[in-house]
Amino acid sequence: MFTIPEQFSAATKANFDAQLAILTAFTSKALESVEKVVELNLNAAKSSWEESSSAAKQLLAVKDAQEFFALTAAHAQPNAEKALAYGRHLASIASGAQAEFSKTTEAHVADTNRKVLAFVEEVSKNAPAGSENAVALIKSAIGSANASYDQFSKTAKQTVETLETNLDTAVTQFSQATAKAAPRVAAAKKA
Secondary structure, three states: OOOHHHHHHHHHHHHHHHHHHHHHHHHHHHHHHHHHHHHHHHHHHHHHHHHHHHHHHHHHOOOOHHHHHHHHHHHHHHHHHHHHHHHHHHHHHHHHHHHHHHHHHHHHHHHHHHHHHHHHHHHHHHOOOOOHHHHHHHHHHHHHHHHHHHHHHHHHHHHHHHHHHHHHHHHHHHHHHHHHHHHHHHHHHHO
């Protein structure tokens, strides 16, 4: 049979180990996301450089203004689509990272709650007579903290979903506007 100080010491060590594990998991996920963003940016920069070089060569070979405007208009739509694809990919990386952080946090919170409740139960068995109200108060506080975390988690998920919806809407509207404008620009430049 353990004494309360020994139980508290063991619980503290277990909590420290769990926090270290979650910190390691968060750091790992953050570094993975940064690596993906860096890779995306390097690929985008390389692609942009190659396309800019090719477009510059084409523009230097232009014979008249009409051909210049037609070539410029022809490059506008693909560039807008590439910018949208880049934005979507970047949003996908951020959303994936957020989902991983949420999953790790939820698992950690559930595990911690289970351990805290087990600790409170064990301590309450060895608690002196008359401390039932204090134990009930602690259990109530834990329940309130869990409810607050659940509400915070739901709100965070709704916020992310709203941001993703707004991003999708903005991308769709931009894509539609670009698709409508490109033929008009090309027709106006030919005239």
